[in-house]
Amino acid sequence: MDEKVLAAQKWVNATYGGVSGYNRCPENGATGWATMFSLTRGLQVELGITALSDSFGPTTLSKLAALGDIGPSTSNKNIIRIVQSALFCKGYWGGNEDGTYDAATTASVTQLKRNAGFAVPSDGRVQPKIFKALLTMDAYSLLSGGTEEVRTIQQWLNSSYLNKSTFFLIPCDGHYTRDVQTALMKALQYEFGVPEDQATGNFGPTTQAGLRNHQVAEGDSGIFVKLFSAACVFNGRVGSTSTVFKTAFDSALTTYVRAFQEFSALTVNGRGDYQTWAQLLVSMGDPDRDAGACDTRFHISVDRARALVSGGYTVVGRYLDEDPDSTLDKEIQPGELDAIFDGGMRVFPISQYGARSLSDFTFPQGYAHAQKAHDRAVGYGFNTGTVIYFAVDYDATDPEITSNIVPYFNGVQSGLASRGKRYVAGVYGSRNVCSRVSAEAYARYSFVSGMSWGFSGNLGFPMPENWSFTQIKEFRFSASQTDSFDLDRDVQRPHADKGVGRDGIGGTESPVSKYVQYIADLYSTAVRYDKGNPSLRVMEYLRYPRYVDLYSGWQTLIGDVDRDWIAYAEDNGPNRVTSFTDPSYGVTVHADHFGATANAFYLKGSGSGTGANRGDFGGWGGDLSTFYGDWRNNADSYASGYAFCMDRLAKLNVSSSFSFGDMVEDVDGYLVGTAVKNGARIDEQVQSLIGGNGHLRRFTNYFAQRHGSSVSHAEDTARTMLVDVGDDDVLDAMRTQAIRQVSGWNTLLPGYLTDGKLDPYLQGYAETLQKLADQES
Amino acid sequence: MLTFFVVCLWTVLGALLVGAVVRLLPGGPPARRAAAAGGFLLCALALYLWGASHMFATDIEETCTLQHHQPLEPAYGQTSLVPLHRRCNAHFDLVPPYVNPGVVAYLVACACCLGTAVRARLVEHRSPAGGRERNTEAQ
Structure with a gap:
């Protein structure tokens, strides 16, 4: 609820409520398109337009242009108040709201223009296209989830092309959206020599011809490399490769292009050829390329x-x-x-x-x-x-x-x-x-x-x-x-x-039977080895060699595996099966991570109540810690830990340090490890979970058993894990080390964040668990 | 090229540090040299531990692919203590490239200082001045 926005809404409704064709906006102190449309119609009234519309179109623009730039010398006080109202709605200080274009108004307009990419000293006045931009919901400061790199390009596009008749101000919020893409296409068209008034931003024959004539490669430089690199930045990360806005096509850009071409199933040549240009700009790319x-x-x-x-x-x-x-x-x-x-x-x-x-x-x-x-x-x-x-x-x-x-x-x-x-x-x-x-x-x-x-x-x-x-x-x-x-x-x-x-077609074997059989064979091998709990031996074999030894932290966390058993199993056991395709979601599940987590829960149990212990760290706790480091690395784009979780935590199609596959491995590891600790056999557990129907309710069962199906319990347990586990100082040190290893020695650790900053991150984690469980019913 | 420069930098810094500390110590040249040897040994140990700290990875695959943007090839990923290595693939090592040469440089410096300290001590024992002093004291 913003007082100034509310005042603006009340003023515009009171001033124009009686005019035919005017639509009232809600008076709720929250800005939105309805408010923008009301201000637009109010402006049209002031300009003498009788057929009011939500659209700030050519008529509105030309009548506004006839008045000259809106500034201190503008006589129409209502128009100035519309400017001031719009500024407040965008989060800038509009001034005294009395229709006087005062110093505060000038300063805010200057600030907005600077944010929109106009760094040169500004006259602090509102030109027609700026007015049009004022009456939109566009933002000119970085919004959560946006990146500075995209924002730099948005500002550059605005400052380079606003003088073209067909170009209008685009947002500078760091987010790649439809308007931004259209602006890039227009920029290309202007540079191809398309007459200003014919540049529509459409991917038509002229644009296609222009792209064919302006292919770029390493060693080139100039405006087309700049626009090409912009298109690459807009496409975002490919795996973990990303690039920046640049004027010279260097080897780093070639690396990105190769990664993009491989991801897009194009010929990998590292060059900005026509097919690559097309794939960067439009969803069908070159529609005549090879298609299998x-x-x-x-x-x-x-x-x-x-x-x-x-x-x-x-x-x-x-x-x-x-x-x-x-x-x-x-x-x-x-x-x-x-x-x-x-x-x-x-x-x-x-x-x-x-x-x-x-x-x-x-x-x-x-x-x-x-x-x-x-x-x-x-x-x-x-x-x-x-x-x-x-x-x-x-x-x-x-x-x-x-x-x-x-x-x-x-x-x-x-x-x-x-x-x-x-x-x-x-x-x-x-x-x-x-x-x-x-x-x-x-x-x-x-x-x-x-x-x-x-x-x-x-x-x-x-x-x-x-x-x-x-x-x-x-x-x-x-x-x-x-x-x-x-x-x-x-x-x-x-x-x-x-x-x-x-x-x-027509088969009876399921894709997981090979894996389930593998676990059963490992179990029989362990029974023949005849030393200790065969289920434990199986878990040790699964986690070897990746989750053992000092430098993975696992030696310190839960101790060593039986090395004689490993040698025995390698000689006498089945061939290794390293992963399987999960029956519920089709993702690849890694047997070694699953085995390590199960081993940790078997040996250490899990924390009681909202406590967290080494078993937990061997599963969700370790992943949540490195994911925290991941968040700190991306803190510029994600002020909110909640937003970071919603975008990157356990998402099937997003690569992060806590992927969907990791979550499945953690959950399955808890369920199986805990069951084995309570006396069950690992081969029977895997059969029932993966070979049978257990996987259909895995998240529900996990959420219920570990957290009593309570979001706040999950949050509190996560807090314990990240801030202070209690008596186990070594575990606290390991968790801190795991975070620092991802985000550096000077990371702001969870214990040093305010509650207001840490709680949303924990909440994002807990709600993700709940959503996964809800998905199953 | 950068590695060579960094190794030189570390060695020079270490030598300066050790030299500065040793200058403050009482005692004759052999004692100073032995102290310098000890100082270089400590430098070697510190650099070794610094290199080793880079090898810590809870999930080697995530560390290689997500943090360093390197593929993890199946033949790699194991830790080696002498020399200090933990590779993601044939081209990329988690341990910075200046660590192993730097440790060797410090150990060589340590050995040199120790060697000259021992030699200086032996010379002292055999020299007339030293002998006269002992003879004098014995009386």
């Missing part, structure tokens, strides 16, 4: 499959079912899978019922659709672990993703779980739909609908980290002289979802 996959609603015969293979397509996406009231006949036909395989292709299944409007997406519908998809997939014989792509086939806006799309996918996960999680959920949709559904509803892979580059969910968003297919063009494919049908071209990402071949 496709999808269609038409039936694939052996001849069609052979023709597709000749055309370079080796995988085809096909539908599991038909809409009840549809006559399209799009689903996989009897015998079609054999035809696809005989023709030399693989397949990936898509589930889509309607999915073209918002109302198709609710939790109950996701639940029902998932059950139907499961039943259909079983009918076709798809093996356990197959990824099914659930479709969002329209341009869902960001608020719609929050209100409907994510809940729909929560329903999908629940529905699949109700059938035992035989299948894994993937998502088809725009880049933003895919990224958010993967982060918030744990979709394993993203099939990106990249064809519509102008979608609100595509323009201004980077490629989802977990993309497996991307749809880049639709066209009519000619299988023969007499047979042609509609086909979508898709790029298949190497080493992601390979699709399903003949061996993926």
Whole structure:
């Protein structure tokens, strides 16, 4: 509740409430678009415009320009008050609010312009385009989650191109968004020589030609390298590689470009060639590049499959079912899978019922659709672990993703779980739909609908980290002289979802049986070794050699393994299986991390109540500590620890020091280690958790057993772990060392943060646990 | 090139430090040299421990990939104490490159000082002045 914003809202409503066409804004002291629109309409009234509108368009701009710059000499006091109200709404001090353009107003306008990229001495007056920017919700200071590097580019774009007739002020908040991307495209167009008034920011033939003529590589410098590096910065980190805004194409930029090209499945040459430019700027990239996959609603015969293979397509996406009231006949036909395989292709299944409007997406519908998809997939014989792509086939806006799309996918996960999680959920949709559904509803892979580059969910968003297919063009494919049908071209990402071949149909073995058998074989080997608890021996073998010895900290934490046993097992035990694919979410789970955590909980138990001990540190506690260091390293972009957790903690498609796989390993390690401590056998526990249905409720069980399903209990336990575990000084030292190792010797440790600063971080952790548990019911 | 420069820097600093401390000590040249040897030994130990502190990693994969942006190759990741090494891959070592050469340089300096201290002490025993003093005292 801001007093000045409230005063502004009251003033604008009181002044213009009686004018026809004016829309009142809520008087609640909170700024928003409604307030901006009211101020815009108020300005239009002052300019003598009768047809009022929310849009600050060309008419408003030209009538404003006729008045000259708004400043101390402006006679219209209401216009000045509108300026002052807008300044308050943006968080600047607007002045005395009496319609006098005083020193405070001048200072604030100067400050805003400086934040927006205009460093030269300012006259402190409001030009028309600045006025337009004042009446938006754009911010010119760094917002949480934004980066300084992006902000630098935003400021540079503003100061370089505001004088162009088609360029308007963009936000300088450090966030890459649609307006920022459009501004970059316009900048390219101006530099290509496109006449000012024709630069629309659209990715059309002129822009494409311009890019082809301005390819860049190491050793080049100048404006196109600058714009290219800006596009690279906007695409963000690729894995752990990122780059900065620069004028000269150096080897560091080449390194980034190579990483980006590999991530995007482009030719890796380190150069800013046309395909790389296109991929940086629009979601379909170069739609005519090599694409090894496709999808269609038409039936694939052996001849069609052979023709597709000749055309370079080796995988085809096909539908599991038909809409009840549809006559399209799009689903996989009897015998079609054999035809696809005989023709030399693989397949990936898509589930889509309607999915073209918002109302198709609710939790109950996701639940029902998932059950139907499961039943259909079983009918076709798809093996356990197959990824099914659930479709969002329209341009869902960001608020719609929050209100409907994510809940729909929560329903999908629940529905699949109700059938035992035989299948894994993937998502088809725009880049933003895919990224958010993967982060918030744990979709394993993203099939990106990249064809519509102008979608609100595509323009201004980077490629989802977990993309497996991307749809880049639709066209009519000619299988023969007499047979042609509609086909979508898709790029298949190497080493992601390979699709399903003949061996993926009709099998009874699950992908985890190899791992479950491995644990059973290790257990029998340990029984033959006949020294101590065989379950403990198994855990020791799993954690060797990575989680042993002094320099990993594990020797100090829980002691050494039985070295004779390790030698014995290497000679007499089964071949090592280092990881398996989790049945619930399709992520890779590492057996060594799981084994180490289980070993820690077995030997040390867990803290009682909200206490935390060495067992805890061997699991969630160690990960939470290094994740804290991760947060301190990113403190510039994330003042709020809560926001950091929401963006990076246990997210399927985000690489951080506390990934989703880590969380699964910690949780499974606790469940199994604790059960074994209470007398259970490790092979039976793994069978029931991974081979059976235990994984469906793993997070619920963990949250209940360790924290009594209480968020505040989890928060308090996390606080103990990070600040002071009590009597175990060595453990406190280890935790401090783990943090310092990530963020440096001068890190601000958790014990030195105020409660106001530390609590949101702990809360973010605890709420993530709760969300994971809620996801399962 | 940078490594060579840093090694020289560390050696010179160590020598200056040890020289400054030794200058404050009472006693003759052999005692001073022995003290210098001790000082260099301490420098070697300090640099060794400093290098060793870089090898600590709760999760070697995370340390290599997330912090140093290096791939962790399966053949690497183990700790070696002499010389001090913990590699992520063939090109990248968690231990800074100046540590091992620096430790060797300090140990060599220590050995030299100790050697000259022993030699100075032996010369003292054999020299006439030293003998006359003892003879005088014996009387």
